[in-house]
Amino acid sequence: MSQGQRIVYGKLVRDRIPEIIEAAGKTATVRVLDEAELVPALTAKLAEEAEELRQAEPGDRLGELADIHEVLMALTEVLGFSDEQVQEAARRKRVERGGFSRRLWLDEVTTE
Template structure:
């Protein structure tokens, strides 16, 4: 039997190596240094956002859950509480609005 190796180079959920090993495969992992975590989480957020963009109707909730989990990890890593993030979101919504009106900005013309 020939071995095959797939390289990932990405942040994964904590139990993924255990799940891989349980399937009979071998996972090689390392713990990120502190300076590596924020770039890895932001890359993971972009990955999960793209997965949400491409998801079918049956997968939307799971993809939103993945994004929520990455945001929770980023919140903790950056030293904020969930309450602080919610308060900041409320403040921004009060100043600039939310997204409920579904406004798409096509262009802006200056009067110069």
């Protein structure tokens, strides 16, 4: 009788991932994060998804953007903000500091 392989992930996953794993004949061990664990887990997930977008092939970018969007929506809710509040804050920052449409890359700043 062969022993099964065990892979440790230790990360936040989408809600249906455990059922998808079980449907594949595997066993998923999960727990529900408490309030204190949730924001750090979501911010770690955001970094993970951003890195996946950075490395993605052009044809995979939309899916990675969708993952980032999903994490941002969850963070918005958990932190007690509405989508409208986030959009308004983004608008204010764009007015004060600009957006990214000019594609400016800051190489250096020299002080005298």
